[in-house]
Amino acid sequence: MRSWAMIETLSISGGYDKNGQFESVGDVQIRRGEIVGVVGPTGSGKSSLIADIEQLAQGDTPTRRTVFVNGRTPSREERTNPKKKIVAQLSQNMNFLANMTVGNFLRLHAKCRHVDKESTCEVIELANGLTGEPICEDDELTILSGGQSRALMVADVAIISDSPIVLVDEIENAGIKKHDALKLLAGFGKIVLVVTHDPVLALMAERRIIMRFGGMVKIVQTTKGEKLVSQNLKRIDEWMLTLREQVRQGELIEEVPDLVSALAEKTA
Amino acid sequence: MKLVIVAGTPGSGKTSILVHAVRLLKERGASVSIVKIDCLATDDDERYSRLAIPTLVGLAKDVCPDHFTVYNMEEIIQWARDNGAELLVVETAGLCHRCAPYTTGCLGVCVIDATCGPNTPLKVGPLLSTANIIVITKGDVISQAEREIFRERLLEMNPQAELVNANGLSGQGAAELVARFHDSPDVQVDSERLRHTAPLSICTLCAGETRVAREHHRGILRRIDGFQTYAGE
Ligand SMILES: Nc1nc2c(ncn2[C@@H]2O[C@H](COP(=O)(O)OP(=O)(O)OP(=O)(O)O)[C@@H](O)[C@H]2O)c(=O)[nH]1
Ligand SMILES: [Mg+2]
Numbered sequence: 430m431r432s433w434a435m436i437e438t439l440s441i442s443g444g445y446d447k448n449g450q451f452e453s454v455g456d457v458q459i460r461r462g463e464i465v466g467v468v469g470p471t472g473s474g475k476s477s478l479i480a481d482i483e484q485l486a487q488g489d490t491p492t493r494r495t496v497f498v499n500g501r502t503p504s505r506e507e508r509t510n511p512k513k514k515i516v517a518q519l520s521q522n523m524n525f526l527a528n529m530t531v532g533n534f535l536r537l538h539a540k541c542r543h544v545d546k547e548s549t550c551e552v553i554e555l556a557n558g559l560t561g562e563p564i565c566e567d568d569e570l571t572i573l574s575g576g577q578s579r580a581l582m583v584a585d586v587a588i589i590s591d592s593p594i595v596l597v598d599e600i601e602n603a604g605i606k607k608h609d610a611l612k613l614l615a616g617f618g619k620i621v622l623v624v625t626h627d628p629v630l631a632l633m634a635e636r637r638i639i640m641r642f643g644g645m646v647k648i649v650q651t652t653k654g655e656k657l658v659s660q661n662l663k664r665i666d667e668w669m670l671t672l673r674e675q676v677r678q679g680e681l682i683e684e685v686p687d688l689v690s691a692l693a694e695k696t697a
Numbered sequence: 698m699k700l701v702i703v704a705g706t707p708g709s710g711k712t713s714i715l716v717h718a719v720r721l722l723k724e725r726g727a728s729v730s731i732v733k734i735d736c737l738a739t740d741d742d743e744r745y746s747r748l749a750i751p752t753l754v755g756l757a758k759d760v761c762p763d764h765f766t767v768y769n770m771e772e773i774i775q776w777a778r779d780n781g782a783e784l785l786v787v788e789t790a791g792l793c794h795r796c797a798p799y800t801t802g803c804l805g806v807c808v809i810d811a812t813c814g815p816n817t818p819l820k821v822g823p824l825l826s827t828a829n830i831i832v833i834t835k836g837d838v839i840s841q842a843e844r845e846i847f848r849e850r851l852l853e854m855n856p857q858a859e860l861v862n863a864n865g866l867s868g869q870g871a872a873e874l875v876a877r878f879h880d881s882p883d884v885q886v887d888s889e890r891l892r893h894t895a896p897l898s899i900c901t902l903c904a905g906e907t908r909v910a911r912e913h914h915r916g917i918l919r920r921i922d923g924f925q926t927y928a929g930e
Contacts, residue, residue, distance in 0.1 A: 480869045483862075489872040509859065509873065517841045526839055527815050527846070537815070538842040541849040582840045590841050 435618040436515065436593040437461050437499050441482065444494035446474070446644030454645035457638065459622070464615050466631045467624045469640030475624045477643065479596045482622065483516050484508070492643065517590040519614075520598035525570040525578055532566035538589050548588050555584035555613060559605045561674040576604025583610045597623040600630075606670060608633060608663040629666050632659035698778060700884040701786045702766075702799050704824050705808030710834030711788050712741045713865025714808065714874065719748050721875045722784065730782035732773050734766045734789040734798075741788065751780040762789055763796035764895060770800070771886050784878060795896040797823035800889040804881040806874070807858075808832045811839055811847050818850040823893040825851070830877055831858045834865050 442456040459465050467475045474492070481494045485503045488495050496503070498515070507513045527534055535549035549566075557563050560580035564573065573581065579600060586595060595614050600607065607629050615621045625631050632655045639647040651659075668686055675682050705711050715731070722729050730751040733741040737756065745752040753776060757765035766773075766789050777785040789798050799805030807828035809821065812835045818825060825831065831851050836844045848860060859877065863870025900906075900916035915929040 476867070480864075480867060484869060484873070489876070491868070509861070519841060520837070522838050523840045524838060525843065526812055527843055534842070534846075537846055541845050578840075582842070585840070585842045590845065 434593070435461055436620060438497075439482070439594060439620050440497045440500070441478070441494055441645075442497075443488065444481075444492040444644060446492075446642045448642060450644070452644030452646070454638065454648055457645065457648065459620050461620060462615065462618045463636075464611060464621045464623065464634045466634035466637030467622055467640060468626060468631055468637050473640040474643035475640050476598065478638070478640065478645070479518075479598055479622065479624055482594065483518060483596060485516070515592050516594045516596060517586045517592035518596045518598070519582055519586055519600065521600055522598075523582060525573065525581075527570055529570055530566065531564060531568050531570055531573075531581065534570050535585065535589065538585065542589050542591070544589050544591070552581070552584045552588045555587065556580040559583060559610050559613070561604070561670055562677075574604070580605045580610070583614060587613045587616060591617075593619055595619055595621045597621065597625075597630075599624055599626075604670070604673060607666055629659070629662045632656070632662065698774070698782055698884055699784050699878060699881050700774070700800070700803040701784065701806060701878055701881070702803045703786060703788045703806045703808060704763075704798050704828070705790070705832075706810070706813075706821075707790050709808045709810040710832075710863070710865035711790075711808045712744055714832060714834060714863050714868075714871055715786060715788060716744060716748065717865075717868035717871035718875050718878075719745070719750060719786070720868075721871055722878070723748065723750070727784055728780070728782050729784045729786060730777040730780045732777075732785070732787045734762050734769075734787065736762050736790060751777070751782070761793065761796060761895075763798045766798045767800075767891060770889070774884060774886055785884070794820060794822040794824060797827050797891075797893040799827055799829075799892045800884075801892060802882055802884050802889050804829055804878060805892070806830045806832060808834060808863075809851070810834050811836045811844060815843065815846045815850055818847070818854050821854070826855045827892045828855060828858055829881075830861060830874065831855065832861045832863045832870065832874060834863050836862055837864050837866070 439459045440457065444452045446452050467478055469475055477492055481490050481492055482496055484490060485496045485508045486494050532549060535552055536546050539546050539548055553564055553566060560576045562574060562577055564577050564581060611623065611630060611633055623630050623634060631637055632651060635651055637649050638645050639649060672682055703711050703715060719729055731745050732753045733739055734755045734757060739754060742752045742754045755765065755769060774785065805828040807825050809831060811833050851860060861870045861873050900918055901914055906913055917927055919925045
């Protein structure tokens with residue numbers, strides 16, 4: 430059913446920062462199945478880096494970076510033919526605007542991508558695993574909550590768009606299980622780049638690219654200790670999500686779950 | 698001199714993407730002149746004049762802006778030639794979706810806003826279906842799925858078109874668009890023709906009738922049931 434061959438390597442090189450200087454990290458290679466974080470202050474060039482990859486830049490964007498896929502220059506066809514687009518994108522700013530039910534929308538998308546219509550059930554099921562409020566096939570797309578929309582977008586990108594490269598631009602305030610969402614996106618050997626300042630996501634990545642003044646200045650390898658922190662953050666994040674649901678349902682919240690006391694003991 | 702005609706509904710992002718495109722062209726040393734044709738008012742000339750290139754505005758007022766563009770084309774081209782332009786860009790705001798301003802020898806660029814919903818491409822008509830390039834803006838605020846559905850719908854309406862995903866805010870896609878500007882032949886006023894014939898507009902309303910009741914209308918009248926009649930001598 431997979432409509433794309435997976436990509437072995439994605440490389441980015443030859444860029445300049447906002448001062449017109451070569452970026453300190455002149456060349457990055459990302460391998461199949463890898464999650465890479467992109468971090469840095471506002472205006473440091475995170476979104477430009479993502480845009481360069483989205484366009485498979487060939488020295489023709491403001492940063493003058495060049496992007497290679499499997500070590501070679503992508504053809505004009507690969508860069509411009511929408512049917513050959515190998516990159517899917519997901520961001521906090523994205524909304525569903527179509528006046529359709531969830532089911533009809535997913536079927537229409539499946540048809541565009543020549544994917545089996547049955548996969549729409551799979552998308553809804555996966556989305557419901559990521560959000561506290563279940564989505565139904567007959568719900569109108571435009572009334573979905575932020576969390577439901579984000580969960581559906583993640584599941585749709587994972588199953589129907591199914592591109593070998595996925596670019597995620599800040600999904601931190603989404604009201605979804607971020608850890609699981611990222612895992613799902615990275616499934617099947619995809620390459621995932623995630624722009625974030627959320628430690629839950631940043632520490633899940635194997636590496637993170639540090640951005641400054643429009644350039645890539647450093648690459649930090651996630652340490653063993655950080656991976657441990659990441660596991661704990663995942664639990665806290667899931668706890669937050671259940672609290673959210675409890676608040677929504679009008680329940681009282683008075684219990685402190687074990688994970689927090691355990692963490693408190695550890696740091697004491 | 699090459700002619701690029703950029704059309705699209707008001708607010709679709711034509712000027713935003715053109716500002717980025719012109720910047721790139723200027724960096725490469727190209728001399729560009731730009732014309733904005735609008736209906737009633739525009740402040741695009743202000744935005745373009747910040748780029749320090751020759752800018753001209755035409756307001757069509759109470760006539761169709763696409764018709765206005767066409768019967769002023771010779772003058773516009775002469776003005777750009779006098780500026781020594783290698784490239785003339787004309788931005789127009791298409792409105793009624795029945796006309797399209799593209800001429801045979803121009804590069805026809807339709808700018809369409811992805812947030813206007815997946816059924817809009819079916820309604821835009823010749824503005825979209827006779828363009829060489831379709832620039833899709835505002836994809837940054839809709840989901841990947843909706844973008845893909847939108848693209849598919851555009852290709853249904855115009856299978857030959859080249860699609861450019863653009864972002865008027867960041868300038869994404871401007872380089873891809875500019876790369877196509879060289880592809881069209883040099884413009885020849887004498888042999889230029891409209892790609893799409895203008896629709897019938899020969900009823901009494903076109904001539905200033907304001908009364909609503911049926912008895913006052915003459916000319917070629919299409920009834921709501923699709924039946925077309927001719928009323929008059
Ligand atoms: N989010 C987003 N906003 C955009 C994009 N492109 C343009 N805009 C915004 O859309 C609005 C209209 O853009 P313009 O470039 O003025 O549109 P236009 O087609 O030239 O409009 P008229 O000349 O009045 O017909 C502006 O507020 C832009 O900032 C885009 O890709 N994404
Ligand atoms: Mg404009």
